[in-house]
Amino acid sequence: AQTAVGSAHSKLILIGEHAVVHGEPAISLPFPLVEAKAMTAYAPGSIQIDSTFYQGPLATIPDSLYGLKACIEDTLEHLELPQRDLVIRLESTIPPGKGLGSSASVAVAIVRSLFTYAGEDCRMQEILRLADVSEKHAHGAPSGIDTMTITSGLPIWYQKDETMELIEPQGDFHFIVADSGRMADTRQAVESVTERLKSAPRRIQTKLEHLGDMTRRARTALESASKHMLGQLLDEAQGELEALGVSDSGLNRLIDYARQEGALGAKLTGGGNGGCVIALAQNEMHSRQLSEKLRQFGAQAVWAFSLKKQPD
Ligand code: MEV
The missing domain is CATH 3.30.70.890 (GHMP kinase, C-terminal domain)
Known part of the structure; x- marks a missing residue:
């Protein structure tokens, strides 16, 4: 069976973290030295996740990873794919819980691989919206800067709900x-x-x-x-x-x-x-x-x- 691959680099906040949650601007940098990769393939039965942090059915993923479950379900619904017959393998060189945006990178990689699996073009707005489903569960009230940077090739200037500009x-x-x-x-x-x-x-x-x-x-x-x-x-x-x-x-x-x-x-x-x-x-x-x-x-x-x- 064919495997659809999606990947995403990580991010660094150069300056402005925390203040960005409260409406101030921040500057973040794409950090390409570590990345997350998702590989989606057909496998009859329920949706299975195969990763270092969890192996098993999507339905019983631990609460701490609930965001990924919500993100996968919303993406499948968006793509009008059935909620079954898939195995999603995840590999990541991004150390989790180190401020490098690992959760957002994994979510973006998954969304990209599901779009590729469905043979659909992945528009930026859709990736951001679907990956943010996971971020909201993981972080409560994220500013959105992580997903934005993970999908950018240049440093970004970000002000929540206001501006996103590339910096050269x-x-x-x-x-x-x-x-x-x-x-x-x-x-x-x-x-x-x-x-x-x-x-x-x-x-x-x-x-x-x-x-x-x-x-x-x-x-x-x-x-x-x-x-x-x-x-x-x-x-x-x-x-x-x-x-x-x-x-x-x-x-x-x-x-x-x-x-x-x-x-x-x-x-x-x-x-x-x-x-x-x-x-x-x-x-x-x-x-x-x-x-x-x-x-x-x-x-x-x-x-x-x-x-x-x-x-x-
Ligand atoms: C996390 O990379 C940056 C914070 O400002 C949180 C956020 O903006 O969502 C701490």
Whole structure:
């Protein structure tokens, strides 16, 4: 039988996480070094899932993965396919629970493979809507930035329900992503910031707006090849994220070390309280050195990747 394959890369939030949930802009980057893949094939009987996190019928998938079930069912309904006779195999190199958008990537990969299986073209609006079914279950009140970035080839400027624009960096930026090793719970982190906003609206609102301003300046930095300015903004944003209570000692340790080893700036990326940090290296050679040092320092995984000016 034929297998229909769908894949999706992961994402990094450069700046503006959490503030984006409350209406401020954020900048995110497609992160192609890790990806999720879904393979759909005909298999008589009920729908089966075959993955490292769950193997068995879709009907009895654990509650924690309920979002995927809802996403698959809605996609089949949209495609007017029967809710049976399928096996969906999932493979992913994206570490889950590390702020890299693993849940959104898996959902997008599944939606793409089901569309291919049905012989239908996959329009962006439909992928986003169907993948967001899963995200809503996984994260409660997601801003939508994860699915948007996972389906983009360029950095994006995102403001919930308002704007999505592609950003073209005018220069080369060399980043390091390092995994603190601790699982992050995005839903819990988002809820904790929302709680803080309820109990101290003025103080927290000021912080969220400050993050929004930094995001605006970070866009200027990307578009004017200002590495030092971007680095400073990453550091400043980390200060506000700490004040919002979403950084932890594992993240702070990696961030301090990256700065000490010459990073132009460093902060957590994604929901925080576990997960990964993103650091801006001085140049390509420094990014290789910094990766090696962070690995020796105990980061669970380290990736070096660059944003490059697109050729004219
Ligand atoms: C998660 O990648 C980013 C958050 O801002 C949540 C969201 O925007 O849905 C923490």
